[in-house]
Amino acid sequence: MVKRFLYSQKVAPYVFVLPFILVFLLFWVYPLGSSVSMGFQKITIGQEAQWVGLDNYTKMLGDEIFLKAIKNSFVYMVLTIVILIPFPMLFAVLINSKMMWAREFFKSAFFLPALTSVVVAGTIFRLMFGEMETSLTNSFLGLFGLEPVKFLKGQTTGFIALLTLATWRWTGVNMLYFLSGLKNIPEEYYEAASIDGASAAQKFFRITIPMLKPTTIYVVTISIYAGLAMFVESLMLWNGNNSPKNIGLTIVGYLYRQGIEKNEMGYAAAVGIVLLLIAMIINLTQLTLTGMFRKGE
Amino acid sequence: MSRQLPKRLGLLLLFTVICLAVLVPFYAITLGSFKPGKELVRGGLNLSLDPSVMSFDNFTFLFTGEHAYFTWFFNSLLLTLVQVAVTLLVSAFVAYGFAAYEFRGKNFLFICVLLIMMVPFEILLLPLYKLMYDIHLMNSYGAIILPGLASAATVFFFRQYLRGIPEEIITAGRVDGASEYGIYFRLILPVMKPAFAAMAILNGMNSWNNLLWPFMVLSDANKYTLPIGLKTLLTPYGNNYDLLIVGSFFSILPIFALFIAFQKYFIDGMTAGSVKG
Numbered sequence: 001m002v003k004r005f006l007y008s009q010k011v012a013p014y015v016f017v018l019p020f021i022l023v024f025l026l027f028w029v030y031p032l033g034s035s036v037s038m039g040f041q042k043i044t045i046g047q048e049a050q051w052v053g054l055d056n057y058t059k060m061l062g063d064e065i066f067l068k069a070i071k072n073s074f075v076y077m078v079l080t081i082v083i084l085i086p087f088p089m090l091f092a093v094l095i096n097s098k099m100m101w102a103r104e105f106f107k108s109a110f111f112l113p114a115l116t117s118v119v120v121a122g123t124i125f126r127l128m129f130g131e132m133e134t135s136l137t138n139s140f141l142g143l144f145g146l147e148p149v150k151f152l153k154g155q156t157t158g159f160i161a162l163l164t165l166a167t168w169r170w171t172g173v174n175m176l177y178f179l180s181g182l183k184n185i186p187e188e189y190y191e192a193a194s195i196d197g198a199s200a201a202q203k204f205f206r207i208t209i210p211m212l213k214p215t216t217i218y219v220v221t222i223s224i225y226a227g228l229a230m231f232v233e234s235l236m237l238w239n240g241n242n243s244p245k246n247i248g249l250t251i252v253g254y255l256y257r258q259g260i261e262k263n264e265m266g267y268a269a270a271v272g273i274v275l276l277l278i279a280m281i282i283n284l285t286q287l288t289l290t291g292m293f294r295k296g297e
Numbered sequence: 298m299s300r301q302l303p304k305r306l307g308l309l310l311l312f313t314v315i316c317l318a319v320l321v322p323f324y325a326i327t328l329g330s331f332k333p334g335k336e337l338v339r340g341g342l343n344l345s346l347d348p349s350v351m352s353f354d355n356f357t358f359l360f361t362g363e364h365a366y367f368t369w370f371f372n373s374l375l376l377t378l379v380q381v382a383v384t385l386l387v388s389a390f391v392a393y394g395f396a397a398y399e400f401r402g403k404n405f406l407f408i409c410v411l412l413i414m415m416v417p418f419e420i421l422l423l424p425l426y427k428l429m430y431d432i433h434l435m436n437s438y439g440a441i442i443l444p445g446l447a448s449a450a451t452v453f454f455f456r457q458y459l460r461g462i463p464e465e466i467i468t469a470g471r472v473d474g475a476s477e478y479g480i481y482f483r484l485i486l487p488v489m490k491p492a493f494a495a496m497a498i499l500n501g502m503n504s505w506n507n508l509l510w511p512f513m514v515l516s517d518a519n520k521y522t523l524p525i526g527l528k529t530l531l532t533p534y535g536n537n538y539d540l541l542i543v544g545s546f547f548s549i550l551p552i553f554a555l556f557i558a559f560q561k562y563f564i565d566g567m568t569a570g571s572v573k574g
Binding site for chain 2 (some may be wrong): 007009010012013014015016017019020021023024027028030031032034035038091094095097099100101102106107108109110111112113114115116117118119120121123124125127128129130131132134135136138139168171172173176177180221225228229231232236239240252255256259260265268269272273275276279280283
């Protein structure tokens with residue numbers, strides 16, 4: 001009887017999606033709910049949690065280190081988008097051109113950095129951006145007669161190191177996204193444009209960029225998410241969560257510092273909720289502005 | 298053709314230059330793995346090829362010295378294999394439910410899948426940490442595997458893939474008297490192999506390289522994975538570069554080997570989310 005029930009065509013789909021429902025409830029809905037409620041509490045080890053209303057949130061407004069973390073994450077997100085959209089797109093178009101030699105080789109080579117873990121990549125870049133004059137970046141600067149720079153001690157130079165790491169790891173992957181987008185553009189569009197006497201630049205701006213819009217939106221969406229949630233890169237580059245003057249502190253880094261290092265679980269949960277709201281607002285605005293919702297699915 | 302030659306050479310030159318820049322960090326760590334840790338602390342990673350400081354000492358230490366590197370290595374290998382196998386089986390099962398049936402609540406549930414992909418996992422770190430503590434899963438691989446069991450990205454990819462499989466397979470199965478699950482296990486699973494390969498790579502890479510969550514959950518040094526182990530070599534009191542650099546170098550090798558063997562699946566897996574068609 002039970003078997004007949006479970007095997008019926010009406011019930012089977014629910015059996016199939018059941019594991020998802022369980023994981024979703026237990027490991028997403030429940031923690032998210034407890035995050036929301038923890039955000040309204042002061043939690044001290046060994047004591048009953050206290051309800052403190054909006055205290056954690058009002059505290060944030062005056063917390064300069066938190067505001068610094070928000071600024072860092074936001075700047076990082078914007079700059080990764082500014083770098084990791086146009087260049088990979090251009091590289092994809094160039095590598096896709098009929099004039100390109102050794103296309104497959106370059107595709108694979110550009111992809112290699114994405115295979116490394118942040119731990120390994122962060123370690124390599126930390127030592128390449130070392131402050132001694134023999135480190136790779138400083139010996140490169142030396143070629144132009146420039147003085148060695150203490151990259152990881154300054155705000156701008158620290159960000160240069162962070163962004164170089166991100167660019168190195170993700171250019172190849174984003175290029176592949178754009179390459180798969182290019183495959184969807186019908187060749188006839190370009191042929192028709194050639195007949196009308198369009199230049200290569202005109203074709204790029206009038207056909208390629210508009211036709212790549214879905215891919216671009218996708219890459220922007222994941223970059224917003226990844227940029228705002230960045231933490232381990234900073235952790236590895238500065239060998240810990242305490243960069244000088246918090247130049248490398250991110251929102252997730254601050255959440256980790258408060259929740260795990262300082263045991264302020266309530267405050268950390270509130271930081272998490274703010275991050276969630278920021279990510280949602282930016283992404284929904286972006287998707288609305290680019291018209292993703294109008295098309296339906 | 299000859300008019301195009303300068304352009305072709307220009308393109309080749311441009312890409313060769315970028316390619317060299319991409320490869321420089323790999324070259325630097327390869328050289329670094331032959332240099333003593335002292336030298337790296339003093340000079341950083343660079344491209345200097347100075348045979349007087351270079352030796353195989355680090356490699357000798359890696360393979361014969363007293364350290365836990367290979368414990369971490371095999372822990373990572375075990376965790377990756379188990380996590381990939383379980384996650385793929387569960388996610389494919391779920392994806393089939395979404396792809397093959399119309400049922401009440403389907404759209405709502407699928408929106409939940411998309412929602413998960415849009416929520417940064419990082420904000421769940423603390424409540425999940427508390428939850429794992431409460432259900433006594435701390436310091437176990439279960440705590441790492443369970444939350445990702447029905448991985449949203451993987452479910453999404455499998456569902457897209459399944460939509461391309463002809464309906465007739467299912468109808469024919471029903472006519473032949475196969476049960477709903479029989480159809481899935483005997484007729485559908487075998488045709489999903491390419492999708493499994495791509496997702497095995499994506500999940501395998503994530504699992505092999507994952508640091509933050511395992512680092513929070515695992516406290517027993519015998520259970521450390523490779524990224525955690527490598528990270529413990531860096532401490533505020535001094536860094537064990539002798540093992541760190543050669544260990545990092547060695548940890549990239551198996552992935553490069555797999556990449557060379559299964560390039561197509563790597564590229565499919567890593568770009569799985571992109572918009573197709």
